[in-house]
Every structure is written in structure tokens, then in C-alpha cells.
Amino acid sequence: MKKHYTLFIVCLSFATFAQNSSPFINQEAFDSRGNTMLLGPCSKVAFMRFPYNQWYDKFYNNYQVDSTITQSFKEKTADIEILTFAATWCGDTQQNLPRFMKVAEKAGLSNAKLKFVMVDNAQERYKQSPTHEETGWNIFRVPTFIILKNGLEIGRIIERPVESLEKDLSKIIRQEPYASAYQAQNKVAQIVETHQAKQLPNELQKISAEIKPLLRNSSELNAYGYVLLAQKRYQQAIAVLALNTNVYPQEANTFDSLAEAYLISGDKKKALYYYEKALQLDANLTSAKEKIGELRK
Numbered sequence: 001m002k003k004h005y006t007l008f009i010v011c012l013s014f015a016t017f018a019q020n021s022s023p024f025i026n027q028e029a030f031d032s033r034g035n036t037m038l039l040g041p042c043s044k045v046a047f048m049r050f051p052y053n054q055w056y057d058k059f060y061n062n063y064q065v066d067s068t069i070t071q072s073f074k075e076k077t078a079d080i081e082i083l084t085f086a087a088t089w090c091g092d093t094q095q096n097l098p099r100f101m102k103v104a105e106k107a108g109l110s111n112a113k114l115k116f117v118m119v120d121n122a123q124e125r126y127k128q129s130p131t132h133e134e135t136g137w138n139i140f141r142v143p144t145f146i147i148l149k150n151g152l153e154i155g156r157i158i159e160r161p162v163e164s165l166e167k168d169l170s171k172i173i174r175q176e177p178y179a180s181a182y183q184a185q186n187k188v189a190q191i192v193e194t195h196q197a198k199q200l201p202n203e204l205q206k207i208s209a210e211i212k213p214l215l216r217n218s219s220e221l222n223a224y225g226y227v228l229l230a231q232k233r234y235q236q237a238i239a240v241l242a243l244n245t246n247v248y249p250q251e252a253n254t255f256d257s258l259a260e261a262y263l264i265s266g267d268k269k270k271a272l273y274y275y276e277k278a279l280q281l282d283a284n285l286t287s288a289k290e291k292i293g294e295l296r297k
Contacts, residue, residue, distance in 0.1 A: 027130065031089040031121050038088045038118040040129045044101065044111055052088055060098035069166040070106040073173045079150050080173055081113045085134055086143035089121050092159050093143045100145055100157075103165045126230035138189050140224040141182060147172045158182045184214040185224050188243070192228070192236050200239035208246055218248040222257050234265035245274075252282035259291065268295055 026046040031037040038046055047056040082104060086093040104114060117133045119142060120126065127139055137146065141159040147169070148154065155172035158180045162168055171178040180186075188211065191203050215221070221244040228237035241258040248254045259274035272295045278288040 029120075032123070033089065033121075035089060037120075039120060040118060040131055041133065042116040042118050044114065044116070047097070047101075055094040056098045058098075059095050060102055063099040063102050065103055065106045066164065066166045067106055069164075069170050070103060073170045074108045076173050077108050077113075080109065081115070081148045081151070082109065083115045083117070083137075083146040083148060084143055085117050085119060085127075085129075085137065085139045085146075087119050087121060087127075090142050092141075096160060096165070097143050100143070100165050103169060107169070123226070124230055127227050128230060138186070138193075140185055140189075140227045145169075149173075149175075156180060182216070182220055184211040185220050187211055187214070188221065188224065188240060192240065197233075197235035197239070200236060201242065204239055204243045205246070208243060212247050215247065218244055218251050218254050221247070222254065225257060225261065229261055229264055234261065237261050238265065250281065252278040252285050252288070255281065256285060256288050259288070263291065263295075271295065 025041045025043050027039045028036055029039050036051060038052065046052065084097070084100075086097050088094070101114070117129050119134060119139070120128050120130075127142065128134055137144075143159065145157040146153055147156060154175060155178055157165070157168050157172070160181055162179070162181055168178065170176075187207060188204065191207065192200065195203050221240055225237045225241040225244065228234075228240060238258065238261045241254070241261050245254045245258055255274045255278035259271045259278060262268075262274060263271035272292065275288045275292045275295070278285055279292065282288075
């Protein structure tokens with residue numbers, strides 16, 4: 001029997017977000033690669049300016065919207081607003097944000113109903129806005145399109161559509177059964193947010209078999225772990241990354257990430273142990289080699 005998985009809905013509303021948003025929009029900074037990026041609340045017009053228009057115009061103009069589908073749910077968008085978390089440094093944002101905006105336009109969603117927040121890629125601010133509009137929204141992949149009805153979340157499209165942007169958006173707005181491209185992280189996040197840190201290893205282990213078939217690959221929990229690290233929630237990050245090593249015990253990168261979490265949290269002994277474990281699985285893993293050399297000095 002086909003199962004439908006329900007998204008973990010946070011206890012926030014569009015009105016709460018609006019109240020907590022920074023009045024400053026279209027801020028710019030340099031990302032971790034030295035390229036210009038947008039940060040924080042952002043307006044649609046910012047994407048049409050250099051250098052962002054280089055990718056925005058390309059993917060917007062080349063995308064052919066299925067107007068039959070958008071027309072079928074257009075009359076149901078009166079109470080719909082969309083809150084988007086994205087990143088100009090992210091390839092998935094560069095492709096899917098312009099496409100989504102074109103779909104939203106065809107569906108009759110005005111600019112006033114579309115809100116954008118751009119996040120950082122620096123390790124210590126990973127997936128964060130300078131004024132932290134992402135707080136409470138469980139953002140671990142970008143772009144994340146959060147669809148709200150009368151101010152409350154009814155669904156989200158995470159990073160990429162399952163079928164198509166039009167079909168996914170139609171299902172959410174019509175409130176038909178819909179599961180985003182990432183379901184395992186949602187289940188893990190529910191446990192992280194509802195249990196004390198010391199309980200997490202046991203609680204997460206209980207669902208390891210359940211979430212394994214839902215995972216696309218090890219990067220899903222890895223990305224979530226790094227989001228928690230950037231939030232300085234070290235025990236939670238370590239629990240999630242340890243779960244990832246249990247689900248993917250043959251992947252050196254999962255142990256490398258767990259080692260990094262221990263190192264950032266200040267536990268050099270465990271960091272060294274897991275870096276050595278990573279190197280056992282992949283003798284050519286440069287990051288583990290370098291850190292082991294530093295820790296053994």
C-alpha cells in the first residue's frame with residue numbers, strides 16, 4: 001500500500017515571520033567562495049540585477065510552464081502565500097527559483113504574496129540569514145518553498161519537485177496527499193525538536209531502519225547535521241551525524257563529518273577516533289589525513 005508522509009509542521013505563521021523580518025532587504029556580501037551573494041530578506045527585483053540575472057534570466061526564459069495545471073488551481077490561490085528560503089550560491093536555487101517564480105506568476109500569485117529569504121554558506125552561518133528568519137522553519141536544503149494558507153503552512157517543496165513544480169504546487173494548494181523529495185530528515189527533525197539532547201542517540205536509533213528506505217543518500221542527514229552545527233547545537237548535530245554513520249557504515253564521509261562535529265564541539269579525542277575510522281574506509285580521504293596530522297601534533 002502506498003504511504004504518504006506528513007510534513008513536520010512548525011508552530012509558526014506567515015504573520016509571525018513578517019513581524020520578525022528585518023526591514024532591510026537585498027543585502028549583499030561575499031560567500032565562502034568569494035562570490036557576491038544576497039543575504040536575508042530579498043525582493044524579486046534583486047534577482048534581475050547583475051550578477052544574479054545571469055542565471056535568473058536563463059532559467060526563467062527557458063522554462064515552459066504547464067499552463068493547463070496552473071489554470072486548474074489558480075482560483076484556489078486567494079489565501080495562499082509562499083515563503084521561500086534560498087541561496088544565490090546554490091545551483092538548485094539558480095535553476096528552480098526562476099522556474100518556480102514563473103509558475104507562481106502563471107498561477108496568479110502576486111509579488112506581495114511571495115517572500116524571499118537568502119541564506120549563507122559559511123560553515124559558522126550555514127543556511128542562516130543574518131537576522132535569522134530561518135529560525136523554527138527547519139531549513140536544511142535550499143531552495144525551500146513553503147506554501148501557507150491563511151498564514152499557516154500546508155506543505156513545502158524542498159530543493160526540487162517530485163513530479164514537476166506545477167504538479168507539486170497543485171497538490172499542496174489543493175491539499176491532496178503530497179510528500180516532498182526529502183522525508184527522512186523531517187522524521188529525524190521531529191525527534192530532535194521534541195527530545196532532550198541526551199535522549200537523542202537512543203531515540204534516533206529506533207527509527208534508523210524506518211528512515212533508511214526514505215533516504216536518497218547520505219547527504220540528506222549530513223546537511224542537516226551541519227545546519228545544527230552552525231546553530232551551535234553540538235549534541236544534536238553529533239547525534240544526527242552518528243545516525244548517518246549507522247545508516248551508511250561504509251561511507252568514509254559520514255565518519256569524517258562526525259569527526260568534524262566532535263572537533264568543533266571541543267572533543268579532540270573522539271574527533272581523532274572518527275577521522276581514523278574515515279581513513280580506514282578511504283585511505284585517500286585528504287580531509288581526514290590533514291586533521292589526523294594536526295591532532296597528533
